[in-house]
Amino acid sequence: MRADDVGSSLETESAIPVQPLYDRGSLPPDWDPDERLGRPGRPPYTRGPDEDMYRERPWIMAQYSGFSIPEETNKRIKRLIEAGQTGFSMALDLPTQVGLDSDDPRAAGEVGKVGVPIDSLRDMEILLEGVDLRALRQPRTTANSIGPMMVALFLCAAEKQGVRPEEFSVLLQNDVLKEYVVRGTYIFPPVHGVRLTSDVIEYCGKYLPHWTSINVCGGHYREAGGTAVQELAFSFADAIVYLDEAQRRGTPLQDQVSTIWFFFNAHSDLLEEVAKFRAARRMWDTLLRTRYHIEHAPARALRILAYTGGSTLTRQEPMNNIIRVTLNALAGALGGVQTMGTSSYDEGIALPSDDAAMISLRTQQIIAYESGVTRTADPLGGSYFVESLTDELERLAWAEIEKVEAMGGATVAIESGYFRNAIADSAYRWEMDVASGARVKVGLNAFTIADERDGPQIAAFKTDRSAQHHMTERLKDLRATRDKNAVELQLGNLRAAAANPNTNLIPALTDCFRVYATLGEVVSALESVFGRYEQGLSRIGG
Amino acid sequence: MPQRVLIAKPGLDGHDRGGLVVARILRDAGFEVIYSGLRQSPDVIAHTAVSEDVDLVGISLLSGSHLEHCAAIRQRLDELGANDVPIVIGGVIPDEDIPTLREIGVSAVVGVGATPSEVVSAVVDSIASTCIRPVGEGDR
Numbered sequence: 313m314r315a316d317d318v319g320s321s322l323e324t325e326s327a328i329p330v331q332p333l334y335d336r337g338s339l340p341p342d343w344d345p346d347e348r349l350g351r352p353g354r355p356p357y358t359r360g361p362d363e364d365m366y367r368e369r370p371w372i373m374a375q376y377s378g379f380s381i382p383e384e385t386n387k388r389i390k391r392l393i394e395a396g397q398t399g400f401s402m403a404l405d406l407p408t409q410v411g412l413d414s415d416d417p418r419a420a421g422e423v424g425k426v427g428v429p430i431d432s433l434r435d436m437e438i439l440l441e442g443v444d445l446r447a448l449r450q451p452r453t454t455a456n457s458i459g460p461m462m463v464a465l466f467l468c469a470a471e472k473q474g475v476r477p478e479e480f481s482v483l484l485q486n487d488v489l490k491e492y493v494v495r496g497t498y499i500f501p502p503v504h505g506v507r508l509t510s511d512v513i514e515y516c517g518k519y520l521p522h523w524t525s526i527n528v529c530g531g532h533y534r535e536a537g538g539t540a541v542q543e544l545a546f547s548f549a550d551a552i553v554y555l556d557e558a559q560r561r562g563t564p565l566q567d568q569v570s571t572i573w574f575f576f577n578a579h580s581d582l583l584e585e586v587a588k589f590r591a592a593r594r595m596w597d598t599l600l601r602t603r604y605h606i607e608h609a610p611a612r613a614l615r616i617l618a619y620t621g622g623s624t625l626t627r628q629e630p631m632n633n634i635i636r637v638t639l640n641a642l643a644g645a646l647g648g649v650q651t652m653g654t655s656s657y658d659e660g661i662a663l664p665s666d667d668a669a670m671i672s673l674r675t676q677q678i679i680a681y682e683s684g685v686t687r688t689a690d691p692l693g694g695s696y697f698v699e700s701l702t703d704e705l706e707r708l709a710w711a712e713i714e715k716v717e718a719m720g721g722a723t724v725a726i727e728s729g730y731f732r733n734a735i736a737d738s739a740y741r742w743e744m745d746v747a748s749g750a751r752v753k754v755g756l757n758a759f760t761i762a763d764e765r766d767g768p769q770i771a772a773f774k775t776d777r778s779a780q781h782h783m784t785e786r787l788k789d790l791r792a793t794r795d796k797n798a799v800e801l802q803l804g805n806l807r808a809a810a811a812n813p814n815t816n817l818i819p820a821l822t823d824c825f826r827v828y829a830t831l832g833e834v835v836s837a838l839e840s841v842f843g844r845y846e847q848g849l850s851r852i853g854g
Numbered sequence: 855m856p857q858r859v860l861i862a863k864p865g866l867d868g869h870d871r872g873g874l875v876v877a878r879i880l881r882d883a884g885f886e887v888i889y890s891g892l893r894q895s896p897d898v899i900a901h902t903a904v905s906e907d908v909d910l911v912g913i914s915l916l917s918g919s920h921l922e923h924c925a926a927i928r929q930r931l932d933e934l935g936a937n938d939v940p941i942v943i944g945g946v947i948p949d950e951d952i953p954t955l956r957e958i959g960v961s962a963v964v965g966v967g968a969t970p971s972e973v974v975s976a977v978v979d980s981i982a983s984t985c986i987r988p989v990g991e992g993d994r
Contacts, residue, residue, distance in 0.1 A: 410866060419866075421917075494870075495868050496893070497866075736874035740874075740878040743875050743970065756967070850888070
């Protein structure tokens with residue numbers, strides 16, 4: 313494409329048409345800033361969940377890390393803490409996320425590949441060796457189907473360190489519903505998955521009010537190709553399932569709700585993204601007030617974890633991705649998020665190198681400490697355009713939520729394939745728009761340089777079998793040295809607890825891990841009661 | 855009869871955006887597309903290909919274990935007598951693995967950044983070059 317032929321779309325990424333100018337007439341005559349915006353730290357929280365926002369300290373900077381074996385991850389955590397990172401993530405490998413031990417044949421080739429393998433409490437001990445849980449502002453994990461298992465493992469690890477659970481806090485992803493649609497690490501049928509997720513929400517509401525029991529995930533819908541509207545709508549529809557279940561249980565709903573966060577993507581349409589974060593906070597306040605009658609206003613303040621969009625990056629001219637990540641992260645900062653993770657510019661080519669991971673952290677630090685955007689809360693609040701976009705996103709998202717509710721709610725919409733098809737259709741539209749040039753990706757479909765068309769070679773993933781060997785040896789030793797009878801006894805108790813749908817499973821899980829039952833054994837025990845979920849064939853057109 | 859393609863996801867990797875977009879590209883090019891669902895074993899994929907009588911198997915992989923999975927699926931297809939069903943792979947595939955994939959019997963590799971028309975060409979050409987039916991029938 314020649315420069316004159318390249319035109320930037322006049323619609324936002326969610327296909328909202330944008331006018332040449334926004335002014336007083338762009339907002340309804342009865343648009344009342346006191347009602348629509350309020351003050352930061354006050355309902356409806358459009359302007360942020362805290363009064364001071366970033367004036368005292370910026371958001372928590374939490375990079376995605378965790379690779380290979382627990383020993384290596386432990387070293388990386390220590391290094392990042394030294395560099396000033398304030399939260400750390402524990403990315404788990406795929407076998408762990410689907411509840412397979414490292415010596416399971418189905419785990420072959422996947423151990424330690426996209427995260428750290430955790431087979432038992434012993435791996436948690438190694439991972440946290442020399443790391444004081446109390447010194448971390450916010451450890452977090454990608455456990456979803458195994459959400460309550462991770463809670464139990466953290467409780468046992470803390471017990472070993474002599475640290476009480478009140479002295480540290482963990483941020484759990486623990487959102488099983490989107491796994492059936494876009495992320496794929498489901499284990500049990502949805503009804504049992506929701507029970508496990510809800511066990512964590514209830515347990516934290518009761519005993520660990522300062523932990524984050526769940527990150528209701530919109531971000532994965534976005535990364536899979538969904539629009540900002542679908543990201544908001546589907547995550548809220550999922551949240552409604554968890555809230556209905558939380559309400560059904562005996563623990564006061566307000567206590568449970570206070571432990572819920574959301575995870576959103578920070579994507580490339582800068583102002584639409586800012587509007588999205590603001591709309592999400594107002595929607596949460598509305599939902600909790602009107603549908604769940606949460607009277608205590610602070611319990612309705614939504615806290616957001618944002619991660620920059622890996623799917624906005626290109627393999628071609630990879631250094632351009634540093635600029636894309638900067639813009640995405642700026643949207644998070646201007647949108648008032650509480651925790652942010654940024655991508656590495658080389659993500660499309662290989663697993664992030666150390667240098668790229670450092671630039672990614674530096675990007676956040678430069679925005680937080682040099683750009684000046686942290687000096688005041690919600691700096692774009694009151695902009696005619698941003699307020700119009702915030703209203704429009706909210707309106708479109710509620711309309712979509714109502715559509716899902718009319719189908720019978722998120723669980724039904726997921727099982728019928730509605731969510732999945734809607735997301736895939738959006739992804740397809742996007743790819744077609746990129747192919748036609750209707751959407752511009754610089755260096756990919758516009759202003760391309762002939763030599764760069766294919767981009768750098770994709771570096772070979774290390775199909776490193778040594779991690780699997782290492783973990784298998786440790787499991788062999790573990791199985792030989794632990795108290796077998798105690799393990800059998802506790803797994804039996806777990807099966808019995810699982811058979812009673814009104815029992816919260818976290819105490820039984822903790823008892824299992826304390827005597828060094830493995831994650832795979834625990835999941836098998838639950839599978840004998842719950843069964844396993846299979847996605848099955850689907851037909852697309854013809 | 856439209857030609858049929860099975861899009862398959864072996865291994866534990868749950869990222870199916872690419873596979874589902876390719877499914878839609880092929881649908882719009884006139885194919886009937888069957889999607890395997892996640893975490894299918896090579897054995898199940900090969901059996902599905904045979905029982906659904908597909909003309910091509912498209913494998914989507916981002917986890918790095920493409921060599922093992924492609925070899926296993928090719929072998930099972932051959933054992934089931936489906937040696938005329940070509941395999942095309944898409945996803946994150948290092949260039950240095952392409953010769954090995956060819957030796958295994960993979961007809962085409964559709965890399966990151968392939969355009970929709972390149973995807974369709976790879977599938978049409980792969981079916982045409984291994985198809986025992988007269989050339990021309992697959993034209994559309």
